[in-house]
Amino acid sequence: MPLLEREEYIEQSYLFRMLGQRLQGQEAAQDLLAAIREEILATTKLPMAIDFMLSELKHQGAFAPAMRRLDHYFTPFQTYVIEEAENELGRFDLRVALQILERQADYLAAEAPPQGMFLYALEAICRNRLRYDRGLQALALDPLFDEPWQSWIRVVRRQVGMVELADLIYLRSEYGLQQQGRRAADKPREPPLFGIREGRIAAANRHKDPLLLFSALHRQLGYPAVPAPKPVAEDQLQLPQLARRLEQMERRLKLLEEEEQGGIDLQPFYRPPDQGDER
Numbered sequence: 001m002p003l004l005e006r007e008e009y010i011e012q013s014y015l016f017r018m019l020g021q022r023l024q025g026q027e028a029a030q031d032l033l034a035a036i037r038e039e040i041l042a043t044t045k046l047p048m049a050i051d052f053m054l055s056e057l058k059h060q061g062a063f064a065p066a067m068r069r070l071d072h073y074f075t076p077f078q079t080y081v082i083e084e085a086e087n088e089l090g091r092f093d094l095r096v097a098l099q100i101l102e103r104q105a106d107y108l109a110a111e112a113p114p115q116g117m118f119l120y121a122l123e124a125i126c127r128n129r130l131r132y133d134r135g136l137q138a139l140a141l142d143p144l145f146d147e148p149w150q151s152w153i154r155v156v157r158r159q160v161g162m163v164e165l166a167d168l169i170y171l172r173s174e175y176g177l178q179q180q181g182r183r184a185a186d187k188p189r190e191p192p193l194f195g196i197r198e199g200r201i202a203a204a205n206r207h208k209d210p211l212l213l214f215s216a217l218h219r220q221l222g223y224p225a226v227p228a229p230k231p232v233a234e235d236q237l238q239l240p241q242l243a244r245r246l247e248q249m250e251r252r253l254k255l256l257e258e259e260e261q262g263g264i265d266l267q268p269f270y271r272p273p274d275q276g277d278e279r
Contacts, residue, residue, distance in 0.1 A: 003143050004045075004073070006109050011046045013105035014039070020098035028247075030057050049073050061247045062086045076138035077121055078104075084130050086244070092128055099227040100124050107224050114144050115194055116223045118153070122165070123214045123226045132160050148191055165210045166202045175199025197221060 015036055022032045037050040049070050056066035064083035067074040078101055084090055085097035104120060112120075118139070125135040136157035140150045156168055170176040173194035194202075201220055205213040217223045 003108075006111075007041065008044050008046060008073075009105045009109035011040050011044045013102050013109065015046065015050070016098045016102035016105060020095045020102065023095060023098075029063075030054055033057065045073060059251075061244055061251065075143070076141045077135070080135055080138040081124070081130075084128075088245070092130065096128065096227060100128075103224055103227060108144075112144070114146075114149055115198060116221075117142070117144055118149070119214065119217060120224055120226060122156075123211075126210055126214075127226050127228065133157060136160070149193060152190075152193055164206060166206045166208070166213050169194055169202040169213075170199050170206070173199025173202065175203065179203075 018036050018039070019032060022036075023029070033050060033054055037047055037054070040046050040050065052070060053063060053066040056069070057063065060066075064079055064086050067079040067082055071079075081097045081100055082094075084092045085094040104117075107117065107120065121135070121139050121142075124130070125132055136153055139145075140153040140157070145153065152172060156165075159168065172190070172192055173196065174192045175196040176199045177192055178196075179199075197220065198217070201216050202213065205216060214223075214225075218225045
């Protein structure tokens, strides 16, 4: 998928911000999404994406399946973040996930460099204790990254946990190549992905907590910081999960009632042939 226009990312940021703020109330998610849809700029493709998300949300009670099918509009990493937040067995708050995607969309609207976007996504995974394997696999498919970046992200996916993140960044930086005695005339087989400043910061944070590395990159280079998860009471943490479970139970009870009355009406689960996935 190609990168979207700047106005698309601006509207995405607004969608994630408004949805995160209004989810704190008692209103159903589909009602909130329908209301926000009217506020979105009609000249963008986001209203069409929201229409499809609404139809899927009514049937499945989750955002991630619709976002996965809209892979020409939402990136695999965006879908992965929402999928982790909607996992009933996890403890990743959906509101934090929406804040992460909001700040990411703002960064993309400002023409984010691949270095900053990689570090932002990796920090989001690290701070919220998400799964590195699936998260980095999704990140490698982001259209912002070219082939050298994609190959290196897959290397990080295999080596993270065995090799320090600071070492991985240092070795693929201009500073790291210089320190290893490689000059421009040597023509290294693998081109540097990070600059001299990123390499120096990574070298200074070797054998330290990776969060200290991210903090130094924020201070020195102005890379965006990931929203920190806020501690919440256990009962407040369970409210969104209980609401999703109640919606799923309501749908199942409705299907059972229809079956007892003579059969399940499958018409709502089908779409006319002329209504595709907005491709």
